[in-house]
Amino acid sequence: MPRAQPFGKPCNHVGMKKRKRKSVEAVEATDEAAEVDIDLGDTEDDQPSTTSEDSPTLPPPAQAARLSELSPYDAAVKTMTELRVKAEMLRRIAKKQQERERCADRTFDKKMERLDNGAKRNRRQGSDGDFKAVFRRYEAIIASLQAKQESQFFQLKAAEAETAAAKAEVAVWKLFSAA
Secondary structure, eight states: OOOOOOTTSOSOOTTOOOOOOOOHHHHHHHHHHHOOOOOOSOOTTTSOOOOOSSSOOOOOHHHHHHHHHSOHHHHHHHHHHHHHHHHHHHHHHHHHHHHHHHHHHHHHHHHHHHHHHHHHHHHHHTOOOOHHHHHHHHHHHHHHHHHHHHHHHHHHHHHHHHHHHHHHHHHHHHHHHHO
């Protein structure tokens, strides 16, 4: 008797085209073409290295030259907009991390519920405590705490960036009112 065909899957592949595989050279060529090298001029190699704690942190020479060409007000506005963009980017990252934290909390709750149900079942059956269950419980706790820590770290960085943007905005308003 012939074997039953699974629902939704064709049993024979007659008339179906074969999948063409790319050669290794073609894949490497497309990967190299996809890479675009954008030079912004501000690299870590261009920045001066200041090891003395007495000297303040200096901006890269290219950025300092660009800011010195502008008026103090325009330079402050430019700095403020850059800080706002950075703060917005970090806020979005923090929001994604919060979503991951909530997901980790839900996963933690489900794991704890499942472990508790397993423990109840084992007690009814008369078996002793299981080291594996304890290990899984602590593993779930650690995963939840790591997700919370990452979320709080990015929230802190976002708050710091927003504070810096607010300070820059205050500096712009002082320059605006002085003019």
